[in-house]
Amino acid sequence: MGTEGDDCRVIAGRYRLEARIGRGGMGVVWRATDQLLGRRVAVKELALEASRSGEDARLRSDRTLREARAVAQLRHPHIIVVHDVVEDGERPYIVMELIDGGSLADRIAERGPVDAAEAARIGIDLLSALRTAHEAGVLHRDIKPANVLVESGTERVVLTDFGIARVAGATTLTETGSFVGSPEYTAPERMSEARTGPESDLWSVGALLCAVLSGESPFRRDSIGGILHAVVAAEIRPPAQAEPLLPVVRGLLERDPDRRLNAAEAEGMLRTFLETGRTPQPPATPYTPTQRDIPRQTPPPPSAPAPVGRSVRGVLIAALLVAAVAGAGVSAAALLIHGGSGDGGGTPTSPAPGTSASTSASPAPTVTVTRGAATSPAAADSHTAPSGYRLARDPAGFSLAVPEGFTRDPQGERVFYMSPGQTVRLGIRATVPQTGGPLGVMRRADVKGPDTNPGYHDGRVTRTTHHGHPAALWEFTWKGFSTAEGPRHTYDMCWEEDGRMYDVWVSAPVGKVREAREYFDVAVDTFLPT
Template structure:
């Protein structure tokens, strides 16, 4: 249908993208069809050029050259969503929701100007680095499509895997048709393929028209939303405002971990049976991100019993941060980053082509998240995920947490956003949020206090990146044991080793 060229604008001294589009009529002896299609493409391309929005590719000019149109556009430096999923694997629901919000913002601008994109698919969604801007592109191809496209002999315009059923059957189209394609695109971001993709074009078109979508199991909280977007009836699909309202809490949820009142230590003269696990204030997972990251937090909810009294969670702010910079190595012993004079992970060459694994501190325990540490003996262990492990002191007055995830986004910016959201927490008070170092590399420390059911808590979080992964070593404790709690925390940080 067309080719995209990287070109130089000599007049304005800038690099641009130039889309070459053929406007030949579908029937060689029908010049009226070619003329109509040229006018339609020019009109819609001009309408798109009037859209000045962060999430829409900017169109600078349209050149009519007989059988071809040349659309001069902004050159977006980044990868398409299709390429990202092919190279990096499927996205997390939070990351997919963040991209969905960018596309919703783009479609709102496009639809308000009476334009339909008509070809939303992963290949036409660009993610610009380093800011992770979501950009909807390829309006030139979209303008070729019209309501009669599939009633013309042998001509299929667009991608069947992402084409709304009303478009396939030749029925009237409108904004809900773009929303169908958006739903199929988000589903593909979660699984790597369209929910209607089949072995042949005919089988794919049959699936679009008559079969229920194959929503990926990884959709999680996006499952009901994707089901609604992929409804066969256009009127049953959510509008843009409703879609945005549903995506936002998934893409940027409030960091609301759950906490329980500390369990009193058993009295020596009245031994108690060991109660079930309970939770301390904890940072939720990140916006993945995904990235993304980028980028994603989860809302955690839980109830736990302690000494026969049910305790409810409260709003506490914290974050499992993902970022892309820094490779902590040697310990510098600064106060904010911690680390003291403990051992640092080293990789020592032996014979050429072989290496020794990092040396671990005595007693260190290796975790599935790709790190090892030496938590205190006698503390209760609670594995939340393979990469997130908690240890709680016997009296319930302190908890230690270690986590890892893919590094996505800017480390400090992610923590700053979470700190802003945390201000809604009960009696939240920030002590500091600042850049620091940990073992010679960049890190971020976040320290704050909060109150839960009348009990004061103090939190200290440390995050840093190593070789594309993000790590955290955190603690929260009751202020009455601060000296002992910080000493325990420093020992654990000294033992933390990236494998």
């Protein structure tokens, strides 16, 4: 079914739009015909924001096309096939395979919840798809029943809208406090913008499993404020129907992303359930706290909140704020604190290994980052390295904590500290302040991202502060400088301090993104000019 177009117009000289089959915040989906190949396709016509300047709209369009092309490289039976990415009249369109069937949300609405075996099958298919995507450095960011299609006749589960919610510039919270995306399925670390990684997609799968088993997300409430509070602070109560799969659901709905089940673990547990009919047990090797989970700050005064581990700090800050305003509706969203995930692009110059120049076209609201040990004067004065790190007093005029075993490798005006084998690279650069400050530097760098970092995608720049100084964070994924190197992820922060501009970044293989984030956090937290 669908609404017929007024003129069955043809875009890009090839695709005839015939009937509207869906509409959402991202735009309109059409049933169409590829006149060149004579096949039926689905075409997503992405919405343009009239409030944006021509240059901003152009940058957003470029990012959308760039990211959609990255998704088009994915090949998996449970990921929608992207055939083409085109522009027509300055509007971007994404051409995809046409799935004969409705969404999982439609199926639940029409037929009701599914049983545990069917939920396990759906979960296995989605987790398998996500493993392929995550290995390629691509995140979904908006997994929900409406974005999962079920093919008629075969019951094949297909994950669609892959990456589109993010690439079109939609952040979790807008500057006005409105929610962009699907809050009932959004991980708590994304709510606080503390980090966004593969773990966030896995939380969404956990919420989706609850929805297909019971008919609704366990975080559904009457207001945005209520949903936010349910996600980041309230007790998580999976529905009774989830009992056969409870260890999987609880493992995916673990608020600390470092303790959350990974895709392979969850998929294996669901397969065990299908094969045996018995409730699967958690992985044999339980999570063991490490030194990095132990707060490094000295105890605060009684009136201050107790310090927490790095991986949950942003979430708990968000929880405190949301709890205080949960009844205030949408305005509660505006009070959440960004936790500092992002890429800081450094000054735009020729790239060195592990860094690049780039900027984000997304508007960057001012945020405050609560990070680690050096965020308080007392911690900065002590300037000690946590366990597993050493304090490097660099002759270039700074000191910071670097992982033990990393060796110094100066390259012109940049200084690198390399892991054994140089697979992880920690870089530092000091320059004079640049036009537009840290945010301007990062935004200009992001524009050049595809030129300086092969396969650049998922770039994001956020305005923030570092020890009270203006700063910007940049985060992105790319293919690496060689096939042998493989896909990489980069965290980067740039800030101004005492008349100088500093840039600190960490680049690592996508499979080591957790370690990279810790190395980055520790480096930034402990950095001091000397």
